[in-house]
Amino acid sequence: MQVIYLDEPFNRKIVYPGPIVLALGFFDGVHLGHQRVIKRAKQEAEKKGAKLAVMTLDRHPSVAFQGVSQSSIRYLTPLKRKLELFVSLGADITYVVALNKEIVPMGPQEFVDKYMVGLNAITVVAGEDYTYGKKDIANMETLAEYSKKRFEIITVPHLKKDGHKVGSTAIREYIDEGDLNSANYLLGYTYQTSGTVVHGKQRGRKLGFPTINLDIPDNERIPGEGIYAVEVMIVGKKVFGMASIGRNETFGKGQKQTVEINLFDFSKMVYGEKVTVAWYCKLREQHKYPDATSLISQLKKDEHNTKEYFKKV
Template sequence: MQVINLVEPFNKSILPTGDIVLALGFFDGVHRGHQAVIRRAKAEARKRNVKLAVMTLNMHPSIPFKGVKPQDVKYLTILEQKNRLFEALGADIVYVVSLNDLLVKMGPQEFVDKYMAGLNAQAIVAGSDYTYGKQDIANMQILAEYAKNRFEVIEVKYLNDKDQKISSTRIRKALLNGDIEFANELLGYHYQNNGKVVHGEQRGRELGFPTINVAVDPREMLPAEGIYAVRVAIVGKNVLGMASIGRNETFGEGREVTIEINLLDFSQMVYNENVVVDWYKRLRGQVKYNGAAGLIAQLKKDEENTRNYFKKAREI
């Protein structure tokens, strides 16, 4: 898969030759609704015997259009992860469009001319709520007027789950509530975080439950505090574990949120290794214990619950 960064003004010489079908959206989370758009575009590309291209943005649109500070935006999927998901869905090309001042000020007709027709799109595929500038003058319902018969416009109706639209907003709400299973249902895969193993306080080892401390990319959204059944991709292996997102308040107040994972049946030294954490189920919320004894007893129950969860999951 070819990834091409488009920074306005871009030189057309960087564009691949040949026609494409172009799927449009920000695609944060690449959830089931987004997947429906990309799969519809893939089917159209096959029918036309051309490549599938997906266009996304280098930042959340709320940053340039609403003045939200970049550090205040948490993503369901950072760009690297989105690209992996795009590739799995069959994308041949990914266009990453930079939301610089020139692009933000661009009118809808110029955007369509340059970023749709100008990319040799035979067809444009997007969800019903896709916009390409100001919503009232640049939405899917009037895209055909700007297209001027140069490409076909294919609008994909949004998917529902429990009588509501599948959206990144609903997924964020589910994560904030610790409802990881519902978030996964809307995503169509297990929610992930990317990080690196860093040194911690060695507290877990002292308690008989050695953990890896994971520093997650600060751009990524975390599930709510609690104890979770997880799977961790690390040093080429997929290892089951129980993860804690919390502040370790049993050992003091005012501590920072950390992610600590007890990897089951795994004892390899993995400091500084990159990891991907798949979140499966929230087992319980965080509890402050009076001392180590109570915490150790609970950790034993958590391990049993984690093993039982994955055993049942394999049996289904």
């Protein structure tokens, strides 16, 4: 897949020169609703013999339009992960548009002229709530006016599950609550985060349950505190394990939140390695135990429950 970065002033020279079907959206999470849009665009591209291009933004729209701090945003899919998912859905090109101070005040007609017609779109596909400026004047209903019949418009209705719209907001809430079953159901895949193995306090090793400690980028959303069944991609291998997100209150109050994973049948020294964690389900909440012996007893139960879970999965 070709990835093309666009910003203002608009550079036509780097645009793919042939006709495209253009799927539009921010696509945080690339959930089942987003997949529906991109798959519909893929069908249209194949029918018309055109390339499938997906357009996304380099930051969350709330940063540019609502003044939200970039450092406070926790993405379901940072750009690297989003691009991986676009590839899996058959995208030929992804345009990543810089949501900078030059593009924010742009009117809807100029945006359509540059970022739809200017990208050689013969068909534009988006969800029914897609906007390209102020939502009361730059929405899918008004797009026909701005398009001036220069491209076809396909509006994809909201996907609903159990009577509710599949949306990024609901998925974020599920992940924050640790409800990975519901989040993964709406995503259509197992939620992932990335991280780097760093040195910890090695308490797990002393307890007989050695862990890898992860430094996870600030812009990635991690599940709420608890114990989870996970699969980790590390040094080219997939390894099951049980993860703890918490503050180790058994060993004292006021400690920093950590992400620690006890990997099954794995004993390599991997400090500095990049890993990917697939979060399958929450096993239980965090608890403060009266002593190390009680904690070890619980960890043995967690290990058993995690292995039983993966046997069923």
